[in-house]
Amino acid sequence: MDFIIDHLSKSYEQKKVLEDVSFRFSSGKIYGLLGRNGAGKTTLFNCLNRDITVDGGAFFFEDEQGRREVEPEDIGYVLSTPTVPDFLTGREFLKFFMDINRGSITDPKPLDDYFDFISIPAEDRDRLMKDYSHGMKNKMQMLINFIANPTLFLLDEPLTSLDVVVAEEMKQLLRECKEGRIIIFSTHLLDLAVDLCDEIVLLSHGMLQSVDHAALDNDAFKEKILDALREDGHA
Amino acid sequence: MLNTMLLSFSLKNTYRVNAILHSLKQIPLLKRLLPDTLYRVRGLKIFANVLAALYELLSVFLFKFLYVFCFLFLPPILQEGKMLPEAFPQIYLFLALLGAFSNTFLFNPTKEKYYAVILMRMNARSYALANYAYDMAKYLVGQLTAMMVLGGLASVPLWLCALAPLFAAGCKVTVAAYTLHDYEKTGKATSENKLGKLDWVAIGMLLIAAYVPFLLGWFLPQAALAGIFLAGILIGALSLRKVLTFREYRALYQKLLTEGMATLSSAKAAPAAQVKKNISADTGITSKKEGFEFLNELFIRRHQKILWKSSKRIAVVAACIFALLIGLLFFLPEEDRRDMSVLPLTYLPYFTFIMYSVNRGTGFTQALFMNCDVSLLTYSFFKQPKMILRLFRIRLREIIKVNLLPATVIAAGLCFILALSGGTDNPVNYLVLIVSILCLSVFFSVHYLTIYYLLQPYNAGTEMKNGTYRLVLMATYLICFILMQLRLPTLLFGGAVILFCAAYCAIACVLVYRLAPKTFRIHG
Numbered sequence: 001m002d003f004i005i006d007h008l009s010k011s012y013e014q015k016k017v018l019e020d021v022s023f024r025f026s027s028g029k030i031y032g033l034l035g036r037n038g039a040g041k042t043t044l045f046n047c048l049n050r051d052i053t054v055d056g057g058a059f060f061f062e063d064e065q066g067r068r069e070v071e072p073e074d075i076g077y078v079l080s081t082p083t084v085p086d087f088l089t090g091r092e093f094l095k096f097f098m099d100i101n102r103g104s105i106t107d108p109k110p111l112d113d114y115f116d117f118i119s120i121p122a123e124d125r126d127r128l129m130k131d132y133s134h135g136m137k138n139k140m141q142m143l144i145n146f147i148a149n150p151t152l153f154l155l156d157e158p159l160t161s162l163d164v165v166v167a168e169e170m171k172q173l174l175r176e177c178k179e180g181r182i183i184i185f186s187t188h189l190l191d192l193a194v195d196l197c198d199e200i201v202l203l204s205h206g207m208l209q210s211v212d213h214a215a216l217d218n219d220a221f222k223e224k225i226l227d228a229l230r231e232d233g234h235a
Numbered sequence: 236m237l238n239t240m241l242l243s244f245s246l247k248n249t250y251r252v253n254a255i256l257h258s259l260k261q262i263p264l265l266k267r268l269l270p271d272t273l274y275r276v277r278g279l280k281i282f283a284n285v286l287a288a289l290y291e292l293l294s295v296f297l298f299k300f301l302y303v304f305c306f307l308f309l310p311p312i313l314q315e316g317k318m319l320p321e322a323f324p325q326i327y328l329f330l331a332l333l334g335a336f337s338n339t340f341l342f343n344p345t346k347e348k349y350y351a352v353i354l355m356r357m358n359a360r361s362y363a364l365a366n367y368a369y370d371m372a373k374y375l376v377g378q379l380t381a382m383m384v385l386g387g388l389a390s391v392p393l394w395l396c397a398l399a400p401l402f403a404a405g406c407k408v409t410v411a412a413y414t415l416h417d418y419e420k421t422g423k424a425t426s427e428n429k430l431g432k433l434d435w436v437a438i439g440m441l442l443i444a445a446y447v448p449f450l451l452g453w454f455l456p457q458a459a460l461a462g463i464f465l466a467g468i469l470i471g472a473l474s475l476r477k478v479l480t481f482r483e484y485r486a487l488y489q490k491l492l493t494e495g496m497a498t499l500s501s502a503k504a505a506p507a508a509q510v511k512k513n514i515s516a517d518t519g520i521t522s523k524k525e526g527f528e529f530l531n532e533l534f535i536r537r538h539q540k541i542l543w544k545s546s547k548r549i550a551v552v553a554a555c556i557f558a559l560l561i562g563l564l565f566f567l568p569e570e571d572r573r574d575m576s577v578l579p580l581t582y583l584p585y586f587t588f589i590m591y592s593v594n595r596g597t598g599f600t601q602a603l604f605m606n607c608d609v610s611l612l613t614y615s616f617f618k619q620p621k622m623i624l625r626l627f628r629i630r631l632r633e634i635i636k637v638n639l640l641p642a643t644v645i646a647a648g649l650c651f652i653l654a655l656s657g658g659t660d661n662p663v664n665y666l667v668l669i670v671s672i673l674c675l676s677v678f679f680s681v682h683y684l685t686i687y688y689l690l691q692p693y694n695a696g697t698e699m700k701n702g703t704y705r706l707v708l709m710a711t712y713l714i715c716f717i718l719m720q721l722r723l724p725t726l727l728f729g730g731a732v733i734l735f736c737a738a739y740c741a742i743a744c745v746l747v748y749r750l751a752p753k754t755f756r757i758h759g
Contacts (some may be wrong), residue, residue, distance in 0.1 A: 013270055014270075014272070042757060047616075051757060051758070072615040072619050073616060073619060076615065079613055081695075083609060083613045083695075086511055086514060086610070087537045088540070088609075096529055096530050099529060101616055126518075128514065130514060145614075148614070170411060
């Protein structure tokens with residue numbers, strides 16, 4: 001299945017943030033979305049997540065059976081600042097989520113298995129999440145999105161503020177779950193993008209373009225990406 | 236020095252002009268007309284500059300006039316029914332002493348000071364002195380005018396009116412000099428906004444000294460007052476040297492302003508942190524329910540402090556007040572007892588305001604957002620229309636229950652008073668009384684939850700961004716306040732209230748069902 005963005009545009013008054021975004025994303029791949037500060041990465045994600053309305057264009061899934069609309073439950077959106085309800089414990093949040101989505105979750109497991117999966121220690125599972133560390137909140141947020149099993153995964157700078165061990169665990173998780181999904185991963189860290197992603201997509205001048213990796217070693221590839229980004233006037 | 240003064244003035248003005256433009260952009264409708272580039276539109280800039288200049292003028296004259304009028308001119312008139320020339324300068328004396336350390340100008344950690352001295356690295360000493368000179372000049376001009384005009388009206392000798400503001404300025408300079416001296420010795424930078432216990436005691440004593448003797452009719456002889464004023468001016472003039480020769484303004488401001496800014500920026504995050512504090516840490520709270528009922532039960536029980544506990548407290552207080560009134564009824568003679576029946580029979584509009592004040596709706600929606608929805612709304616499963624509506628129903632049921640407890644007590648109390656005072660033979664009055672009070676309670680519960688779902692006023696940073704939401708809250712307050720002034724027969728007003736509340740709730744729920752799946756999200 002492919003996820004297609006077709007001539008998407010979004011302006012704030014005179015400022016055109018997304019001018020004419022068109023792209024075809026294929027499932028089973030992790031896409032690294034790169035762009036200068038202010039290039040519109042978060043705006044693009046917010047548009048796809050329907051948190052803001054678009055001015056023009058469309059986005060949809062396409063497979064052999066044809067096109068279909070993107071429903072809210074198709075999307076998992078993970079923000080750079082982790083958001084979990086403070087007044088619940090980790091276990092309660094997970095239980096609530098499982099209750100709500102009973103029926104749509106394939107192969108539900110005991111709650112503790114999930115905690116083991118993201119290595120949250122037993123003693124933390126019954127604490128209020130307002131007392132969780134940044135990394136633990138981030139893991140919970142990722143976990144919920146993993147279980148929800150969305151077709152389209154939007155990750156906005158998700159690893160930037162995690163310690164190296166947790167970041168490595170997360171990368172591994174993403175690689176494991178990319179099968180059958182489309183993962184779009186925005187980041188400012190060039191090394192991370194090159195290391196983790198199967199394809200690099202640049203957002204510049206309000207448009208998306210892919211950077212061809214073929215026949216280049218990593219250093220030459222990075223240089224090519226930097227050159228392309230330098231042309232963009234944002235700062 | 237003049238250059239510094241002009242620079243800092245233009246900085247302050249830019250800040251003020253942009254603040255005015257920013258607040259214009261918050262007003263619904265108007266914000267659609269104003270372009271995003273409004274900060275560079277010349278006409279708008281000029282308009283905001285005029286407003287800023289007006290504000291500066293107001294702060295020189297109007298506020299000083301208000302101060303002198305409220306604190307010096309009015310009290311004798313209220314107390315004695317006439318102006319007392321002796322009281323005027325005597326009260327001023329103590330208030331000037333109070334202002335000397337609570338409003339120093341020099342040690343007020345303002346944003347402008349922070350931007351100029353810390354961020355823009357202006358010369359701290361010339362900045363401090365230039366601004367001190369400007370503030371003092373402004374103060375003297377305003378105070379002298381206000382004192383001469385209002386003091387003159389109160390028949391206080393004009394020379395005394397002229398001396399008084401100079402004395403107040405002298406006191407300020409003396410306190411400033413002492414504080415600078417103290418800083419040199421101890422390294423402590425005292426912000427005037429962080430008053431210690433001793434300062435509060437001093438403020439209390441000075442207020443007592445200002446107003447109690449005047450109430451008792453004790454006045455200092457004019458010569459003594461003049462002597463004190465002159466002495467204050469003299470000491471102030473001598474102290475000025477310290478302020479002018481002090482060298483360490485940079486270090487002092489570094490300390491004062493970084494601390495001040497820390498409290499300023501935490502003040503922005505304060506509501507969210509405050510709301511988080513309301514989460515009960517009691518590990519015994521659990522729930523056996525499932526899904527949204529599970530979420531809701533945990534939310535309600537972990538927020539007891541702002542929901543049930545607070546509503547029970549209001550119910551108890553209301554019950555006590557009614558018990559007192561009912562007790563009073565037994566001691567009143569027959570005719571006076573009948574007079575009491577005006578409370579339930581014509582004061583019903585007043586109870587709109589009371590029901591407004593005791594409603595827990597705003598606290599509920601604020602906690603809902605900051606402790607729950609701000610995070611859950613980022614998950615797509617939570618945003619599905621049927622989920623939003625299912626949770627809306629549960630939440631509406633809960634907040635109605637929380638608010639109905641005090642409403643029931645108030646309705647019962649009013650009925651008891653009506654029955655015991657023997658004010659009516661028409662039993663419909665009782666029915667209307669009970670139903671309309673309960674309706675008001677339900678109305679406010681529906682109202683707050685509806686505008687929360689339809690306007691969702693917060694952004695991801697838990698700041699309230701929605702001008703329309705603010706206007707609706709203000710309008711709600713205003714309408715309740717205006718209703719408080721009305722006296723209408725309970726049958727008429729109560730009947731109207733019941734009809735209005737029923738119609739409102741029906742319309743509100745239809746709107747939420749139609750629109751909330753689109754409007755209930757975190758706005759960028």
